[in-house]
Amino acid sequence: MLISKKEDFVIWTIQYSGPPAVLRHCKKCGRKREYICSGEFRVNAQQKTLDIWLIYKCAHCNTTWNSRIFSRISPQRLGAALLERFHANDEALVMQYAMDIALLQKNGAEIKLPDYQVIGEDVSLERTVSIKIQSQYFLPIKISSILRTKLNISQREFNMLLLNDRIHINTGQDLRKGKLTSTDTIFFLKFS
Template sequence: MSIEYIWEVKTQNTPLLKKKCNHCDSNRFQCSDKFRLNAQKKNIDVWLIYRCVKCSNRYNMTLFSRIRTESISKDIFNRLSENDADLAWEYAFSFETRRKNNAEADLDSVEYEIQFDKIPVEEMIASDGEMLSFKIRCLFEFNLRLSTMIRTCLSLSSGKLNQLIEANAIFVHEKPLQKKHKARNGDIVQIHKGKLKNVLYREEIQTEAILRE
């Protein structure tokens, strides 16, 4: 039975917002991990608070506007009231939230670490099965390319990766990998072991073939 390896992306920060500050010359705001709630009778407004990276001027990103308090689940309401950082990150990474606020994120500002077992490729190739299988854990989406993860985790050069893609050796959910494919939580990457071996050891294989002639 083949082994499924895990590649996990750990983000270090939320993306900055591309927004010009009206108090200084900065054009970036950072998430404060805090919410502002304003209740009026039976309605409530909720914002995610951002601060200018230079002067700390505040910008409130709308999450809920004039909605009935009972429309928010008790769990979410409690997390909002307690400034739950995990919930703040969910909203900060949410494309839909930014779209509704006509806001643009600087996704290149997200720092991250890829956690994976540093198993030699030779050992993986020697395992059972025709394909190597890798499951992606990536809680937040920020335009990280799968090709970048593959290069990092398998220590491949750009040239070797391109050869694998051209040989149709890499698949995502059983479809050939496209270089523009972004990493998403739950993605399954499969790599054909025979083709991987040929690409990695092509020069050695060619040399052995010449010597046998």
């Protein structure tokens, strides 16, 4: 898609309220609860290998659930620098694993996506504009809800824009169901 003028190009940044919560049955509570990322790793040495988990806690009673990251890995393979970051509960490393939907799903977790804000210039539907949507971490957020939130329009108004062919996306996704698909997903949307 061609961008005709510099001023017609807008960047929206998705800012999440935090990492996704995990929904699990809590034995202590006797019901399904949200488990929140504690921001801490657990590193267990077993003979000559390490097990590493990211710890989650039931939001209601603090019962823990561990999301497995490494199983029986040798410290040599992991490397001293990375091991130190696990021991120090390095914040960026916590976020890397807490935002890793594929890892959480592999560990059998049901995920509750966090709230988010769309930071960036508001646009008018009266002009043609290309919009790039970016986020530091990839979460499968629906593109339609990002657009409706930021444009402050109803589902009906959004459907009308689609029906009248006024929104285009360079990925060819169906804008009714399409979701962000990677960490640095770039979308160009055009209102005309």
